Amino acid sequence: MSAREWPERHTYLAHALALSALHGPGPWPDGGAPLPDAKPPAEQPFLSEVVFEGIRTHHGAAGDDEADAILDLVARIEALTSGPPDAAALHDAAALEALHDAAAAVSPLSVADVLVRECTERDLDGGRFREVGRWLAENGGRRAAVAVGIVLLGVAGDTRDRSLLLLLGALEDLTLYATVALLRSQPDRDRAVFDLARRVDGWGRIHAVERLAGTGDPEIKGWLLREGYRNGIMNEYLAHLAATTGDLAGALAADPVSDDVIDGAGGILLALCNGGPARDMTDYEDGPVAVERYLVQVGRRPPVLRRMAIVGTLNRSLTDLPWDGAVRAALSARCTGLTDRADWRATLADAVGSDDLEVFRRAIWPATTVGVPIRDRLKHHLPAAPFDMDLWWPLVDDPGDFDEVVELATELLPLDDLATGPGLTLTFCAGPAGILDVVVSRLADHPGTGWPLIRAALSNETIRNRNMALQALAAWPTVPAEVAAAVREAARIEPDDRLRAAMAALLADRG
Structure with missing residues (x-):
């Protein structure tokens, strides 16, 4: 060769x-x-x-x-x-x-x-x-x-x-x-x-x-602020680096500031407030100045739904930041002044009331951050989009009557199709199986309700759904004969040893 x-x-x-x-x-x-x-x-x-x-x-x-x-x-x-x-x-x-x-x-x-x-x-x-x-x-x-x-x-x-x-x-x-x-x-x-x-x-x-941390290249610094911090894992990994190396506070003091820098700044500040696996807002010395300048800049512009959500999230996060109390109070007042402004509220109200699902979906985050009720609008849109997770998450987290959520899920989800028989899938699934997971995971706080949903989850291919079903049943004060029979049958064919043992333990405990 x-x-x-x-x-x-x-x-x-x-x-x-x-x-x-x-x-x-x-x-x-x-x-x-x-x-x-x-x-x-x-x-x-x-x-x-x-x-x-x-x-x-x-x-x-x-x-x-x-x-x-x-x-x-x-x-x-x-x-x-x-x-x-x-x-x-x-x-x-x-x-x-x-x-x-x-x-x-x-x-x-x-x-x-x-x-x-x-x-x-x-x-x-x-x-x-x-x-x-x-x-x-x-x-x-x-x-x-x-x-x-x-x-x-x-x-x-x-x-x-x-x-x-x-x-x-x-x-x-x-x-x-x-x-x-x-x-x-x-x-x-x-x-x-x-x-x-x-x-x-x-x-x-x-x-x-x-x-690229510490680079002095102006083009790179600008890119970090506009988009360089964004990644498909977690923006929190790069937000602090972008804010410091890119001089976020300095960029927000410019006149004028471009919309792409404003939107990049909002994403960086949001990630810093979220905290997580890297340095966050508590490590950002210029944090108070950057937040104030961001609020000034968005206040000069027409209301935009995503910016409303970021301002609302910043306001909520201020309580937990170790900044001077007077500084936090002043920033909170500025946030509230923006989210309460008539043109901001009108823009949000129009989006919440829209029959266009895409427009309404963009309104969910800002509405929840500033306390605008959307429960009825979620229920309005769900029959046309029953497998839209963006609609189910805020509904199950709403403090209103959970029986309505159970009734809606029972009506809209294809429960017979979800009772596929047990498999060994570990991960959270999208679509109907994921929605079933989200609803059933809350049923432990509402014992005695949602048996049709629990029954489907008990026979679902994902281990997580079957586990959520057992947790819900464990909260029931008594287990009716019909339910016990279903659990017994599920245990007979359960391929996961840990879950099979948990099913047996539930039956033994409830005699």
Whole structure:
């Protein structure tokens, strides 16, 4: 086999090129999934590699627990890059294939830092070292092997590798590695990462934008405020970075301020108030100033439903913020002054009263944040859109008569179709099964009601629905014979050991 006669495989590079031809530079649908080496759906882990690495980099530690594998990789790389000065790094096809397979077997997150250290401590030929990294990146058919190639390009790559790193980095499973490689190999590191950040949306966006913290580039700072903080995971991961690096408070003091900056600012402030997995409003020194300037800016503009909702949410959040009491009171008064303003209320009333479902749906959030009743309007729209979760959530959370909710769900949901028989689906389902879940999950607070809904949930394919049904029944003071018989039959065919035991325990407890 000659140096260029590589075995046939569906490479990540070919996959990325196909996606680029179909969808442009990115973001790509599903972050580029399914990947060339993806397992069949039935064999896929609960958490994908990119999700696992995202959680691990933000909420855990990546260890160097693959010491033997790292030393083996380094030895293979060293052998490929040694030899006479005129020898090519790609002269040994069998050795390259062996390196590919060895790299495919490691966790790239675990080995990356140690691999870089071990390789840089050796006197390896830089040009041939780059060739090896490039070969893995271009010819790899396994995620870990391609990631290792990208890591090597971060050590020995240069401007010639920029396009390749951007292309492969648009696959969100590789964005983290491509981001670090761009930072290490490109002279305009911020601009290179900025280019990649705009090509991704989920964990890839988070990994890339986090490396832009503290940038002084005006274009990047403006993009962070307008849209750069947004991602498909949680905006809370990037909101604080956008507010500080992008100078949110300063941007809101400008005259004029564009609508896209206003709307970006609203999203950032909302995420900061939500709190969560990253730094939030309590960590934002300019928070009071930014909120005040945001309120001034939206007050100068015609009322917009989303801005009403953000102002209402900010007002509710002020109570829990550790700011000076007088400052919080002044900001709260300004929020209330806006949400009570006649033109704001009129705009909201028109949307709440609309028979256009899309218009009404946009009114739900602002109405709930400022205390405008919408229960009757929800009931009005549900018969025409019985599987619209946006309508059911506020209805089940409404403090009004829950018997009405039970009656409506019993009437509108296809209960016979939902009694599919038990399965092992763990996740929350969309559509009728999800609505059944939402309603039945509240029935424990209303013991003795909703048996038709509970009966359907008890026979639903999702474990969660069956569990919610049991929790509801556990709150009943007594279990009628009809109900006990249904639980007994459900236990007989229940495939989940824990749920089957819980059903038996309920029957034993109620004798």
